[in-house]
Amino acid sequence: MTVDDHNHFCIYCGAKLVPDQNFCSQCGREVLHEKAPEIPVPSKYDDIINQIEQEYDIKQKRAKELVAKLFNPNHMAYNKFSSSIDKSNQLFNNQLEVTKKMIELDTDNNEIVEDEIDNKIKTLQTFIDKMEDLINELVINLSTNKKDNDDINNLFNDMDDLIDSVKDY
Numbered sequence: 001m002t003v004d005d006h007n008h009f010c011i012y013c014g015a016k017l018v019p020d021q022n023f024c025s026q027c028g029r030e031v032l033h034e035k036a037p038e039i040p041v042p043s044k045y046d047d048i049i050n051q052i053e054q055e056y057d058i059k060q061k062r063a064k065e066l067v068a069k070l071f072n073p074n075h076m077a078y079n080k081f082s083s084s085i086d087k088s089n090q091l092f093n094n095q096l097e098v099t100k101k102m103i104e105l106d107t108d109n110n111e112i113v114e115d116e117i118d119n120k121i122k123t124l125q126t127f128i129d130k131m132e133d134l135i136n137e138l139v140i141n142l143s144t145n146k147k148d149n150d151d152i153n154n155l156f157n158d159m160d161d162l163i164d165s166v167k168d169y
Helices: 046-070 076-105 111-144 150-168
Strands: none
Touching: 046 076, 046 111, 076 111, 076 150, 111 150
């Protein structure tokens, strides 16, 4: 059913119209009915997705700041860290957009789709966790200046594994 927001007069001849009348009784032209604007119903996932997006953004910015403090831009480690962060950002944003689109299209609250959305949210959370791990390793490395890079290399491997697993997914 459509809502008629006119003053109940024909826009062509000015004749008085009866509510829900489809044609003007005086000039015979079709009466235009304006549809009520659709108000989007917020999803139960909206707050979760916004929080994840903000949290990841904060963490990746922090990781980039630490890389800039720790390494000279000409240093190979700087390029490796920056590249990993950039790859992570690309994949995170891709997964985030896919998740948002799934939420937008799931108007029937389909259980199968909701399970898949929950899986996507877990994947997004994993990106945040790995970025947090990177930040922690960079802070530890910055504060101790130890020569042992095994922890950092393991973290690189973990991030690469995560990126590869998301690409396969």
